[in-house]
Amino acid sequence: MxxxxxxxxxxxxxxxxxxxxxxxxxxxxxxxxxxxxxxxxxxxxxxxxxxxxxxxxxxxxxxxxxxxxxxxxxxxxxxxxxxxxxxxxxxxxxxxxxxxxxxxxxxxxxxxERNDAVEIMVVTLTLIPPFFQTEAYMRELWLRNGELLSAARIEELVKLRQARQQVVTKRDAPLIRAVIHEFALRLPVGGPAVMREQLLALAAACELPNVEIQVQPISSGAFPSMDSTFSLLRFPVGVSGDVVQVYGHAESFYRDRQSATEPYRVAWDRRRVAALDLQASKSLILDAAASFGPEVAP
Missing domain, CATH: 1.10.260.40 (lambda repressor-like DNA-binding domains)
Incomplete structure (x- = not known):
């Protein structure tokens, strides 16, 4: 070099x-x-x-x-x-x-993420990406995460995540692309009612002009970068400015040097190719929603 x-x-x-x-x-x-x-x-x-x-x-x-x-x-x-x-x-x-x-x-x-990114790429395995989580779903995640969080702290976390979600619909919003494993659609976080609401909200997000959601089906078995869960931000300067957040058990870690972010760009491309296309992914999301039972009238 x-x-x-x-x-x-x-x-x-x-x-x-x-x-x-x-x-x-x-x-x-x-x-x-x-x-x-x-x-x-x-x-x-x-x-x-x-x-x-x-x-x-x-x-x-x-x-x-x-x-x-x-x-x-x-x-x-x-x-x-x-x-x-x-x-x-x-x-x-x-x-x-x-x-x-x-x-x-x-x-x-x-x-x-909120002010500078022009594209956000997210890969998850067991969770719905944070941009698309309903309040009931995210509350259940924090209630059951084993940390015995206080009600006040959970309330702060909910407000923080909801504020983060504003990036999806803000003016000049970035392109948000996600690859989600089907397991996240089938895991009954909070029970049938919570999951049905969550999956219908996720299907609705598929209709937004700046959102692309793909699902990796369970039926495909093994897939590229199976243990990778991360979010990648892209800025107007292109790949040289990419910043990656890698999700960990206790805390996330970050990569910003081009040589360190390259493996995640490769992983993203491979996961995207292996997943279902946009239309088939939305159909699978709706199928998963239906599996949690009919919508209950208020």
Whole structure:
């Protein structure tokens, strides 16, 4: 590999880290309900300069990160992660959408997903993708996840996910493409009534102009990248700027270097080819909904 390629990879990584840091800082600022110009004054820059920093065009200095984090009420552990992002990058979301318990990396990813991505690709095995989950379905997931979450925390998580779902129908919404395994359609999360409502909502989402949903049928047996569950964001710059969120048991992890995101692009292409086409997928979703019994009149 030539030195020019190495230099380009390094530059791409630095740009990606700046973008993630900026997105996280922007999210914390909005959570603290501090307007752009007031925040800019704290670090003695103009409002437009802060906008460029939050968009990843300009770098944040460590002192700027620390000053703003203090004003935003960022906790020490999250501040350490922000500083690490700033070190690695050395070379209109509503207030309250991302509560303070959301980790820095997740916060940055959600901000990029909502404001910057032009395409979102999602692969799931056992769950309906978060963009299309009904309230009853998501509540059941958190109620039964073994963490004994309080009612208040579940309520916060529901509001966060519902806010995240706004990306599906916002103006200039990104293209959202999902490959779901049929197992997610058959697993009776919350019981028949909850699943029927969920699957009918998923079938309705298939009709949106910016949504493409494919199903990997159980009858096909083995399929490519069987153990992969991830979400991939694409930006106007193309594949060089891709960011991947890989779903884990305890927490997600993230990939942004082009060499690290390439395996997920390959996995996406293979899963998409192996799955049913759009029409057959919707038919299978409706068949699964019918298997949970007839719709009950209110």
């Amino acid at each position: 030539g030195s020019g390629v190495l230099a380009k990879n390094s530059d791409d990584s630095a740009i990606s880290q700046r973008r993630q840091l900026g997105a996280a800082m922007r999210s914390f600022r909005k959570e603290a309900d501090i307007d752009r110009d007031a925040a800019a004054e704290l670090i003695e820059v103009t409002g437009p300069t802060l906008t460029r920093k939050e968009s990843g065009q300009f770098k944040f200095k460590r002192q700027e990160v620390e000053t703003l984090a203090a004003a935003y009420g960022v906790e020490h552990e999250e501040l350490a992660m922000l500083i690490e992002l700033a070190r690695e990058a050395r070379a209109s979301t509503k207030r309250g959408e991302f509560p303070m318990f959301v980790p820095v990396k997740s916060r940055a990813y959600l901000e990029l």
